[in-house]
Amino acid sequence: MKELICIVCPKGCRLKVDEERDYAVTGNSCPRGAEYGRAELTHPTRVLTSTVRCVGGAHPRCPVKTNGPIPKGDIFPAMALLDGVTLTVPVRTGQVVVKNVLGTGVDFVAARDL
Amino acid sequence: MYDLIVIGGGPAGLAGACAAWEAGLRRILIVERDRELGGILNQCIHNGFGLHYFKEELTGPEYAGRFIEMLRDTGVEVRLDTMVLEVTDQRKVHMVGKDTGYRVEEAKSILLAMGCRERTRGAIAIPGTRPAGIFTAGAAQRYVNMEGWLPGKRVVILGSGDIGLIMARRMTLEGAKVLACVEVMPYSGGLNRNIVQCLHDYDIPLYLSHTVTDIRGVNRVEQVVVSQVDDRRQPIPGTEMVFDCDTLLLSVGLIPENELTRQAGIAIDPRTNGAVVWENMETSLPGVFASGNVAHVHDLVDFVTAESQRAGTAAARYVLEGEAAEGDALEIVNGDGVSYTVPQHVRPGRVEKACDLFFRVNRVCGPSRIKVTSGDKQIAAFSRDYLAPGEMEHILLPRKLLDGASETLCVSIEEVESE
Structure with missing residues (x-):
């Protein structure tokens, strides 16, 4: 289980990502947060x-x-x-x-x- | 005679002018001291703007561009390179411009949208020598992003406000080494997402409960001394760390720019350093409105836009319908955990559906309840998982709940046991 702060929007949700359960994300308030949590642990990306x-x-x-x-x-x-x-x-x-x-x-x- | 004069062509002024146009005003003038519209957004080249308003992630210049585009479709007049010198209580605006010279324009309503400026070294009295190489983070941002100069190579940042965090990343991307970000409080003043994507991404250490206690160097900054502080924010002897650096950036807070407001005799709230406003962003001087960072410092431009649209619409209403009749007013007061509220007072009779209420908390809180009470009566409650001084809070108070209140509304925070 890894804890992250979501950076998709300024709300900054506190995410928990479970690596052992196929990167299941909890603590997100929108689907983009779930996507971010998964991506951050598998292939992190940024807009530059x-x-x-x-x-x-x-x-x-x-x-x-x-x-x-x-x-x-x-x-x-x-x-x-x-x-x-x-x-x-x-x-x-x-x-x-x-x-x-x-x-x-x-x-x-x-x-x-x- | 103008229907509305907007002072400042940044995000607040642009949104206010567009909204007033849409609400029916036709003689609108924006006065801007810079040579272009857009204000501080022009130098905020990072992305993350517009998520609430446009539902997409824009850079600052793009966000400003959208509003400049909208303004082009209106008949709003713009005077660039023009500085407002004085606003009188008779709504006469004195200004001096490069092309237009000294003018006095009269308006039926005024929107104060001057924004804010950064606190400087002088404002926080850092000891040490006075060499070159000490910049406010926003000044450094302008040098790097608009003028193409890198102000230093080895950098310490004092303060963890959003501009400081953004500049930590920006200086790193441009080849500087950012040695540390130092924050006197035990928590950051910036958004969490900026701590992650500006500091963690680039392994820049954040020293909480630390401050700069000495600046060394003759012509240019050579060293900065950082010390830990105790819970009364006093430096603890023996905790000094010395950083060899050539630059110190300051991100130590913003001050609403209210010289014109004060000069006009408008009441100022010492908590926000902005004008005391009603629910429609009207100040103590009827027909004069204030919105955006000149009223209180925001974290998100989207909220500046929304607030300024309300102010612009209210200015139009004032001009078209005249001053509304006096009605009951409620004073909004700080309860436990709250450091300020905007508006500071509300006239329930003027609220259409609901009143937007913005505030900041004075400490970091876990799961909490925001309570709004009037006398002994609880009017409304809202739950939050997390509250921090760096993140402005927003609640909506429906009209019918306000009708049940009398004299004061008190906003307070109560931490609740997490399940």
Whole structure:
């Protein structure tokens, strides 16, 4: 039995995950919590947010995010991918910045208009 | 003459203006001192915004973008790069702008949506030298996320508020080494999920019941001394730990920015450092409303949005229907375990279906009952599995329960035995 704090939403439910009973989750208040509890012990993932260089706009950086969760172990290699990226305005929210991050099928996308 | 002037173009001002437009006001002006709308959300590039309101997880700039988009479909006027200097009790707003110069605009109603600012080193009087390298967490966040500067390489963070936790992760991702997060209280001031995904994920130690007792360095921070504190928050000699670092980030609380509010003679609640408000977010000055972090510091922008929509709608009602007749009012008071409530008083006659009541507890509690009493009579009770000062609580008091109350409503916490 492992105790976790759910990070799916700001509520922060206290989950109990039973590894011996097929990762059965208790203490969650929504189905996403159960999913998180199971995933956290089998293949933990995170949405990664950062910024990339941007020229021509009001700010020198443009925020980006992965448009889905990536494995926790891929976080630092994924950050390294952003070092070489420079966007030029106009940038639209949702525009793909790096496609298929480390073969995960998830893209880095712009998180604002610039 | 404007129907409504909104002071501040962050999440509170945006939601308030949109709601007032929707409720029928047409002459609305937002005054924003920055060169763009969105407020602090523009630098909060992490995700987790909008789960309540949009039912999806957005970053700060995306959340702001949605409201800026909504505003574009209205006829709300926006003045950027414009600083409000004074609000008078006659609802005259003095402002100075880059393009428009000094102007005095009159309004039938005003929404105060100035947000809050960070407490600084001066506010908490940390001993030591005064070198470069000491930043508030929010200032560091702006440098890293918007301006592209990394303010330091080896970092200690004082305070475990959400911005400090978020910056611990952010600095780590950008290549800095975060040595410790230090919190004077025996519990964190931030959301649990941020402790997990910002500290635990990156093996950053959290020292509870510890504080910074010395800062060393001549030109730049060289060392920070951290000591354990006793239950009266006094440093315990002999517990000093010395961290070699070049940067100290402070995440030691937020202060609602109420200079304009005070100047206008509006009553301030010393518990929230925000205006005393009624159930519709109206302040002690009729026709002037306050919402978002200027009224009380929130953890979640979704609640700022909801509160500001209520304030914007109420401002529209004030303009379109005029001041409502005086009716009975209930004072809301702190009971055991409660450190403040918003609103501070409520007019049951003005509550349509239910009154939103926000409060914070003053200690960490396990399974508890939130009790609302009036005199000897219990009006309502709500159960919770867990309560913490870092997490704002919200209850809804139905109109018909309020009608059964007289003079005061007392909100208190009672811990119950867990089964």
